[in-house]
Amino acid sequence: MVYLDNAATVPLLPSVRKAMHEAEEKFFANASALHTPGHLAMNKIEECRVVLAEMIGAEPGEIIFTSGATESNNTVIRTFEGHVIECSPMEHHSILEAARLYHGDKLPKLYSYMLYNNETGEKLELPVRDDSSFVHSDLTQTLGKVAINVKDLGLDYATFSAHKIGGPIGVGALYVRNGMLFKPLLVGGNQEHKRRGGTYNTVAIAGFLAALQYARDNKTWDIYNQSVRKLRDALAKRILAEIPGSSLNTDVSHGESLPNILNVSFEAAEGESIQLYLDAEGVVVSTGSACAAGDGKPSHVLMAKTGDAEIAHSSVRFSFGLDNTMADVERVMDVLPGVIDRLQKISTIKRS
């Protein structure tokens, strides 16, 4: 299998699996308990907090563990219930739908702009905070791919998720700058200094820690920027040269896009059909984002970017990980031209 859906989730790293097995045995206790097994579990959690804080240029006390990016995003937006909330149109649905529910007209205002988009990999300009505004950024796709410093980025809030860097699904974090407005989403427990109720998921946090250590020790952002970017760019070049009617939705001409994502539209071929045909050949890709899969709507990101439903419906996202090689690019190019040709021939949409 050639797995090119790493932006949806990255397979568990071997060191993560090991750390989680160890945690199941050693750190089983309730981490809030005052006894020794409880302290051992809490020490593991605090170790993860310190490593994440160091990696993003924050203080450990500014990190809150959550169940993932969706919860982190919902928490920030809900904190600003009744306030002016401005989001980029490219945001993940966990921002857009929460903003639709909670936006109002009070100040201070909240900006929510992701740094890199999960469907196209493009970089967004972050707004600058002022006396009457705060800035949140969903850095789910950025962590591990590009070095991050939340202070240099001027952020007040930032969202992270473990499973995009080889950690487990169901754990993430929220950075909240000291002194910022904050309203817990989950109440009814003193955990996380009353900022997020619920018994600690120590095993998942131990897995998150191992994934963070892997990223830090291997400087994965350098690997992405060098080797992974080469694979992505090689695929882009070959697609454009070899497949009639193809056009890129990711700008690979400069170093500004996320190095592992390539979004391409194929004239008169439908994205979901391409995905299924490639799947039958053992090549795993996605259309838009997995979270919106199956709703039949064109990607809101590509609609915002191009305004063209046909381009949006005919798009496919190839997202690379650290395990991919040039042989994977070759395998894709062995099957993709034939798949597109077959679909274009049976299409009712005329190629221009």
Ligand code: PMP
């Ligand atoms: N934000 C972005 C930018 C994402 O790519 C994703 C995952 N598709 C999420 C939020 C949701 O992450 P999680 O699965 O951790 O809730």
